[in-house]
Amino acid sequence: MDFANFGVVSFTKQAKVAPFVDYLDQGKVMATECKQCGKKYFPPRADCPYCLSSEMEWVEIKSKGKLLTFTTVNYGPSGFEDVAPYSLGIVEFPEGVRVLAKIRKKVDVGDIKIGMELRVVPVVLSEDRFAYGLEP
Numbered sequence: 001m002d003f004a005n006f007g008v009v010s011f012t013k014q015a016k017v018a019p020f021v022d023y024l025d026q027g028k029v030m031a032t033e034c035k036q037c038g039k040k041y042f043p044p045r046a047d048c049p050y051c052l053s054s055e056m057e058w059v060e061i062k063s064k065g066k067l068l069t070f071t072t073v074n075y076g077p078s079g080f081e082d083v084a085p086y087s088l089g090i091v092e093f094p095e096g097v098r099v100l101a102k103i104r105k106k107v108d109v110g111d112i113k114i115g116m117e118l119r120v121v122p123v124v125l126s127e128d129r130f131a132y133g134l135e136p
């Protein structure tokens, strides 16, 4: 086994949160919210680790959020050599979740600033492979 696909093949349809992939296919990035206690999760969870409820509902993350922090990777790890340099950021959304994702190349590395507004969008890698990324 090697790491050629690490981070590229991220989601399969064999999880309790499988609809997440269908939503990405529909152009939506979704979190889950616990119907019992109201906590929200991203990546989505099917069970609430806080109150142990399995009654969750899907919530779309469609607002712009604020970039809390970021880092730029200049020397990629195994499997990422060809994509470096790339930047990873954590964005806090008004929907109540934080998302860690790659900042898409639509933003020049030198223009990335803490506090800038970004949205999270689905990224189609191939016919049945999806990821998500951050862009203005």
Ligand SMILES: [Zn+2]
Binding pocket: 034, 035, 036, 037, 038, 039, 048, 049, 050, 051, 052, 053
């Ligand atoms: Zn809960």
